[in-house]
Amino acid sequence: MKTLKYFIQTAFLLSLILMIFDSCKTSLAIKEKTGSVLWSENCSRCHYSPDPEEYNDAQWDVIAMHMRVRTNLTQEESEKITRFLQDAN
Amino acid sequence: MKTKLILIAFFISGINLLQAQDSTQAQIQSIKDEIAIIKKPVQTHFMLRGFTQFGFDASDENINFNMTSFNPVLLWRHGDRFLIEAELEMEYMSNQFEINLGYANASYIVTKGLVVRAGKFLIPFGTFGERFHPSWVNKFASQPLGFGHDGIAPSGDLGIEVRGGFQLGSSKLNYSLYAVNGPRIKDGTEEPEEAGMLMFKNETENNNNKAIGTRIGILPLSNSSLEIGLSAYYAAPGSSHSPFEGDPLNEDLNYENVTAMLTAVDLSYVKIISPLMGIIDIKGQYSLSNISNAVYYNPEDTSRYTFTNESSAYYVQMAYRPALAENQILKNFEIAGRYSAYTTPVGSLWADNKSQITVGLNYWLSWRTVIKANYQINESSMSGGHGMSTMTGGNGSMFQLHIAAGF
Numbered sequence: 155m156k157t158l159k160y161f162i163q164t165a166f167l168l169s170l171i172l173m174i175f176d177s178c179k180t181s182l183a184i185k186e187k188t189g190s191v192l193w194s195e196n197c198s199r200c201h202y203s204p205d206p207e208e209y210n211d212a213q214w215d216v217i218a219m220h221m222r223v224r225t226n227l228t229q230e231e232s233e234k235i236t237r238f239l240q241d242a243n
Numbered sequence: 244m245k246t247k248l249i250l251i252a253f254f255i256s257g258i259n260l261l262q263a264q265d266s267t268q269a270q271i272q273s274i275k276d277e278i279a280i281i282k283k284p285v286q287t288h289f290m291l292r293g294f295t296q297f298g299f300d301a302s303d304e305n306i307n308f309n310m311t312s313f314n315p316v317l318l319w320r321h322g323d324r325f326l327i328e329a330e331l332e333m334e335y336m337s338n339q340f341e342i343n344l345g346y347a348n349a350s351y352i353v354t355k356g357l358v359v360r361a362g363k364f365l366i367p368f369g370t371f372g373e374r375f376h377p378s379w380v381n382k383f384a385s386q387p388l389g390f391g392h393d394g395i396a397p398s399g400d401l402g403i404e405v406r407g408g409f410q411l412g413s414s415k416l417n418y419s420l421y422a423v424n425g426p427r428i429k430d431g432t433e434e435p436e437e438a439g440m441l442m443f444k445n446e447t448e449n450n451n452n453k454a455i456g457t458r459i460g461i462l463p464l465s466n467s468s469l470e471i472g473l474s475a476y477y478a479a480p481g482s483s484h485s486p487f488e489g490d491p492l493n494e495d496l497n498y499e500n501v502t503a504m505l506t507a508v509d510l511s512y513v514k515i516i517s518p519l520m521g522i523i524d525i526k527g528q529y530s531l532s533n534i535s536n537a538v539y540y541n542p543e544d545t546s547r548y549t550f551t552n553e554s555s556a557y558y559v560q561m562a563y564r565p566a567l568a569e570n571q572i573l574k575n576f577e578i579a580g581r582y583s584a585y586t587t588p589v590g591s592l593w594a595d596n597k598s599q600i601t602v603g604l605n606y607w608l609s610w611r612t613v614i615k616a617n618y619q620i621n622e623s624s625m626s627g628g629h630g631m632s633t634m635t636g637g638n639g640s641m642f643q644l645h646i647a648a649g650f
Contacts, residue, residue: 161580162559162560162561162580162581162582162600163559163582165561165580166525166527166559166561169512169523169525169561183410183412183413183465184410184415184465195466195467195468196467198513198522199467199468199470199511199513200374200375200380201379201380201610201611201649202607202610202611203610204610204611205610212285212288213288213290215288215320216288216289216290216318216319216320216326217290217292217318219320219326219352220318220320220326220328222352222358223326223328223350223352223358223360223406224373224374225374225408225417226406226407226408226417226418226419226460227408228355228356228408228409228410228415229355229356230410231408
């Protein structure tokens with residue numbers, strides 16, 4: 155059990171180092187991003203990104219508001235993601 | 244004469260043509276009006292969603308089929324600003340069916356970065372309880388130690404909250420601030436072996452004060468891959484009355500001045516790593532509970548005792564899915580590992596030091612349906628204590644095969 159414990163903790167630390175390197179990359183502000191980019195970046199923070207065809211426009215409106223409240227998405231992110239899902243379904 | 248006749252015929256056909264054109268335009272306008280009516284956004288939308296998980300657990304003691312969750316979620320949106328959401332938690336394990344209200348609340352979007360929410364809501368103490376608890380979101384068949392029944396932190400409560408998120412340069416910041424009924428302290432009159440523990444399931448208040456809490460989350464990278472959160476929660480869980488009123492030996496025992504301060508730090512990192520041809524998902528949370536000292540009564544030997552009432556719990560987990568692999572089957576597999584630990588106060592009757600390692604192999608049938616095969620090893624310094632089982636952190640190992648789906 156101890157070996158497994160140390161393995162998981164070491165992997166966790168190595169991943170933190172990976173994050174630090176990752177943070178050195180040039181980044182884009184939200185206003186420059188498309189809805190599809192925001193959809194891919196934000197949904198996957200908790201779960202895999204849904205297929206736009208899973209729901210109709212009205213359903214995406216409900217889900218988007220639910221997710222905006224639950225995960226504190228900004229209004230701009232929420233609107234762009236909703237528009238992308240509704241255009242692509 | 245011939246020319247006149249031709250001109251008259253031409254004139255009549257021109258009039259007919261104009262009339263036909265008007266008629267076509269009227270028809271087009273009529274169709275447009277009908278489409279506009281059909282496409283007109285309605286103000287009210289209702290949805291039934293939810294999630295479920297079932298499977299079997301095989302431990303040294305037994306093999307059980309379980310339905311660990313069936314949680315319908317009701318959503319009702321009115322206009323662009325108003326949302327009502329509710330979740331029922333149904334569980335059927337060990338021949339017992341339980342149904343609880345996970346949350347039921349109303350949210351109103353006041354401005355861009357401000358949402359007001361009231362009712363019973365999931366407490367944003369860390370992130371696991373609020374965001375990762377649904378079985379199709381959780382990478383494992385079980386929850387980490389310190390969450391759920393007799394956990395270190397609250398999961399849901401009745402109250403009011405303000406929350407929101409906004410940009411901060413190329414980073415993002417989100418916040419929540421809330422006031423809820425809060426926990427009550429177990430004074431030992433009902434379950435003496437749990438005296439000093441916080442009971443978060445407290446729908447009826449035992450005092451006049453409210454618990455207050457906050458969580459601040461920062462996403463420093465503009466790709467939103469990393470989120471670090473800090474949470475704090477303060478409560479006065481005691482009643483102004485002694486629980487031993489009428490008992491001349493113990494009625495001086497009072498928990499009115501007991502205070503509880505809970506803090507947590509959480510981390511989440513999710514990113515597609517091209518050289519690894521997949522997605523790395525890392526999550527963790529460290530929670531600390533500090534309750535001021537009090538004197539408790541042990542009915543078994545009629546003694547009084549006190550202890551430093553500090554508990555801590557943490558988990559770290561990692562998952563990797565080769566989502567960029569060309570093989571259609573391989574890309575649906577995911578490997579995951581989690582370590583969690585829960586330490587309860589030394590000197591209390593519920594003192595324990597539990598740890599748990601879980602390794603898992605998942606297969607994703609779709610973005611919201613997963614088969615989870617987990618192997619879990621539990622260690623506990625207290626054997627056979629209250630509520631101890633392999634599932635909640637007793638000693639021993641267990642294999643779990645579950646299917647979880649969001650719907």
